[in-house]
Amino acid sequence: MELDAGGTPWLSRFKDPGLARRLIARLGRELSRPVRVMEVCGTHTWSISRSGIRGALPEGLELRSGPGCPVCVTDQTDLDRMIALAGRPGLVVASFGDMVRVPGSAMSLEEARALGADVRVVYSPLDAVALAGSTGSQVVFLGVGFETTAPVAALAVEEAARRSLKNFSLFSRHKLLPPALRALISDSRTRVEGFILPGHVSTVLGRRGFDFLASELGVPAVITGFDPVDILLGLKELVGMVCRGEARVVNAYGRVVREDGNPRARAAMDRVFQPADELWRGLGPIPQSGLRLKPEFSPFDAEARFPLPDPAPRPLPRGCSCGEVLKGILAPADCPLFGRACTPERPVGPCMVSSEGACAAYYHYGWVPAREGGEGR
Amino acid sequence: MTEPVNGGAGRPGGSGEAPAGSAPAGRRIGLSHGDGGLATRRLVEEVFLSRFRHPALHALGDSAVLDWEASRGGRLAFTTDAFVVEPAFFPGGDIGRLAVCGTVNDLAVAGASPWLISAAFVLEEGLPVSELESIADSMASAAEEAGVSLVAGDTKVVQHGRGDGCYITTGGVGVIPPGLELGPHLIRPGDLILINGGLGEHGLAVLSRRPGLAFDTPVKSDCAPLNGLIRALLQASRVRFMRDPTRGGVATVLLEAAAASGLPLLLEEEALPVSPAVRAGVEVLGLDPLYLANEGKVVAVVPASEADAALSALRGHPLGREACVIGRVLEAGEAPDGISRGARGRTGGVLLLRTALGPVRRLSAFSGEPLPRIC
């Protein structure tokens, strides 16, 4: 990774606060009636909260956060499986950092580590392959994430195969976003009229990968980047379409996202993974929305190698509204536990843990209900 | 147990950028280096006594015994700190420089002139002696920069796999001149909040060298002893409160100040000094520079009428060239323009940020280490 100091100057066009303020004013004029749209991706949720956009939105425009937080949509039973894997003696479990603090039914991966489990935080599945190459222990990578992380996990499995590693395996709970968006639209309680589509996933799927939203489901959507001006330009486009009753999928992030996305990344996923029915936290089972290893890669399949009894499904903590929040039915502050029983220090649900979770974003960036006086937003 | 190891104005050492030392190449720390016998003694002499010259150290007693005149009627400040940075060597410094600067700065922000420090090392069996020497070199040069004497120390060795190369625990003593009082209880509405330069450099530099996260960035740690800068500030201006925004960054320090003072503090996002290189780094990793560690920065709250004097004193020092005002202290209960509905009515001891877009939001404490996002 190369970070060019001059490449992303703070005052670039896409961060220019003056331009952003003018766009907010124009957004208000675009709005001819109350509109509710959803930002699908957790990175957008954070950027919108952090930049102050959430506080500057015109009256009548509601932005709901969606299911685009990989850790948040990992089902409780899958989380419990991962924690059970970590509890096996001699097994090293490698995970993205976000995952380790999510409370499972009995404990989190972090708590399992305190009890002696070997849980390592890595930043890429390829690091887990490197780890396997340098130890004698069995290394299991916990694969979560969408079309952005799945290609890297695919490359990691191919790398392990190329090196004939006998001690690397993947526990895949990678998920596909388009089927989840279909499921959301078919849930009448969501009442979302348009989508801000995830910029990163779109780099892989391309604009074409989301065209079905408009052509099949009649829902407008915009692909945007993550800077305030990007987001506001995208919102203006989207609100305009909603108010005019138009349904198109517009790529407003053309400097990064191509019409056809990244065919090589998709090819890597296709070589290694096959779609499978998948359980999403909050959204429930969605057909063909998960990725599992193809049979020819079964030596690298952690589930084949370390069979686990299915953990008994346990009820979610009482009052946790993560499911409704992930579907955009509720805003984080509408959850009765938000900021009271559930805080980043003592999270009840995953949405309060992950750096992409909506509840954590609202909490960290102060869009919380007032305890005395004033209603929350 | 105190087994004096280090002492005062040692010879100038290496920068700590790369391990280099006089010990034969390839020599490593063994368990015998920690048994208190001959090997320990030889290590202490080679690595520490050769670099630190204070007589109290060279006496090798169980305690460093010192005359008390240095206090000159002032009060004592006493601090302790443990250093477990990963990796031990990072752009702009190493754990040795960090240990000395961190201790010195904790004393300096309390208004004290740093005087004495101690250092205890927990070494992992197998650590190359050259790395330890390099760390000791950095400590010696940082101690010289700061004008403090290292007068006591200890070394212990743990089995391979039971430690992480080198841990350092320090103690520090400084003297606060008579009449100087600092603290969040002195903060008043209208006061201004100052910082001496850019945010997040240490935090980002260390992250850039984490195994598995390594990325190229021109950012170096800002790790530096601040006592000279702070002396200049205290001579030029009245100061209500100072802290060094290390772990948890500027936001964490000011959250504590807000809570302790009972007053709302308002930061201006557009006024926060963040270098383009740090900006680029945090963007890729999804981190917030307000929460990243600094090791050469001081946040000071001064009366508005003294802010110009304070700023010119800071800017006149090499470590304060980019000093600026980043925010101000509000009246209790004051709700600034553009405040989110959610933050209204709870502006007691809170920290607020006016975003570049205008809306004001509340800042809260991050829990745990900032983690880069997944996608």
Ligand code: SF4
């Ligand atoms: S506040 Fe906590 S319990 Fe409520 S939805 Fe968010 S994460 Fe779940």
